[in-house]
Amino acid sequence: MSSSTSIPRDLPSLIAKQYDSALSSGSAFFYPSDVHSIKDQEGEDGPSMQWTVRRCEALREKAKEKKRKEEAKSGRDEPATQKGGQNPSDVFAPPYDKDLLIAELGDHTLLLNKFALIPHHFLLVTRDFQPQTMPPSPDTLRLAFEILSSVSRSLSTEILCFYNCGPVSGASQAHCHLQFVNLESGGGVLVEQLLGRIQKDGKEMETVHALPLPYQHFVHLLPPGLSSRSADDITSCLSDALMKLLDAMFSAQAAAISHDDGASAQPAPARRGARSWNLLLTGKAMHLIPRDKEDFPLGEEGPQNEEVGHLSLNALCFAGHLVTKSNEEVERIKSHPGGVRNILSQVGRRPVSDFTVATPNSDAREG
Template identity: 35%
Template sequence: MAIHTKYIFSPISFLSSHLSSAHESVMSTLRDRVEQKTQIAIKSQDALYFESQSELFSYDGVDFQLTICPALLKKPSNPPPGVNGETIDSRAKRQRNESSEATSQKDVFAPPYNENLFVEDIGDSHVLLLNKYMVTLNHFLLATKDFVPQTSPLLPSDLLLARKIILEYKKTGQSLLSFFNCGEKSGASQPHKHIQFIPLGESLPIEKLANQLQIDNESKFFSIDNFPFANFGMKLSTLANAPSEDELEAELANRFMTLLDAQADTYRRLEQGPPSPPFSYNVLMTHDYLFLIPRSKESVSIEAANGLEGWNKSLNSLDYAGLMLLRRSEEKLGISNPLEVLLQASFPKVHIPEPVYQVDSQLIQ
């Protein structure tokens, strides 16, 4: 009989051994459990791993990691993000428009969970699951147990859980990228609220650019000048000194609200006027940074080039992090200027006179 191992989320159990006395003989980390479950799920074909090749591509001082995955051309019945056929946007809209009964049957993040994709419970509110379609091994996600729409913003509790997962992985020597696609135009693959995590082998392209900046005041947001599109980031390095879990949660929420305020200020200053709500954006969190990129549309049209047909490319958080997924090597010809491709699905930069937003944590509790 299959058994779900439940781990109660707390500062002690989650960030230290994360094990009850019944499991002390099996000293494992969250990373161990994700990696072990990934191997089981791939072997049982409950998770599908698509082999790929990656190469670096530099444009105008910005590095991109281009991942070529030919298996995406085979169009599985429920394809991963970026595959032609039913687009991510249309799939999410279709699921939202179905009746509540049908939606509950099709909600891939609702219980009962596939045993081989289930990693563990995180308290009473969230669950860790493997991503069913993996281009990156050990790709997992944090989903709400109850249905919450992906169009809803991250709560302080969501940010805290994501941060703790990143910190636990960091203790094993592995860096993680956490990302959240919020809204219909963000590249969200499912309408049920979830935050995704992938292991990083090298420094993330967007982090390399942020590391070149001199950031003296972490209460201020910054923008990466190399990007032609609106982007906002904040450093997280001082959060390691947070004396309590409550303060860590408040500081994370404070920084996230700062980025949301910067997005709102950008919308007010656009020549064409602000977009209509609800707004879409991508959120990236690493050990050192938190980024937000406002989105104007879900996909862009790539023109035909050198005999290759044009196609629509869906863009999500990973593309703006500098990790771009392609189906074949020839598609590189269609994105010879990746910064322009990203700009088409986001907003142009505007000048914000005083980029400082101090938010009282009491306003976001």
């Protein structure tokens, strides 16, 4: 199949058409959810902040079905192909499920998310295998931003692109993939409420800022009108922003180690293994959040307690949107001491000082 690197002009319509077709054929699944709004009050750990929690009861059945399939296929070979012609060993490598395929863009492919909690959730994947433990390449990052800008402009609403990098980032597949969702129904990219706290000194676009949160959340603002610039300019701007964000992460880790008194060291597995972090990309900014754990225990998980378990947290959560499988989990989040910010701080890394510019009201702490 021939492919082009040009983004389809009618991409939102193409996504919607393919999404409806995939649902009808049973190649994709939509899990309805209801959205709860939670507000953390202003305190020592940061300003007042709005969050959303999606409750999706079907996630319990999805987890059970996944376990049944894993048990069923244990000890036997995988079929050469799956439904729709999908590659069984790597779902993001060719051949693709034709019902999930949106467009082929040269070295990249646009696919629908097979299991969607948000309608029209889609992915940008590399055609050849590239590991999800590495940053996206400059070309992949540029293409992601161009897609983000194109869809946002067509729909007159902001779209979020996110990337889960590393073993405890919440990534579900080893093959490089960036995800796109429309969060308008949940209030948008809620964490960007805090961008207004960044001081405007004429150089705010040139540096990394630390948002006033009880965990490391770095942000690099993007210049207005970036999407109208040349491909080379976009690539250069985004690559430079990502390198600065990664440098902030490494500098923060070095500062934490040098100041660590041994009383509260970070978990050893995350320190020794591949680094994990979440990336958020919008038309306004690029965000990077270092990770040390993948999930947070709301309660003991097991056959005797299906209502409450471990809360899996990926990049979407740091944008302001959490997902649960029961009312009980929603209530536990609401009643958790310190609120959502505290939950996220348990899986992120503590703020450190003396390596980046902090936004006003950010209570920097040595690690």
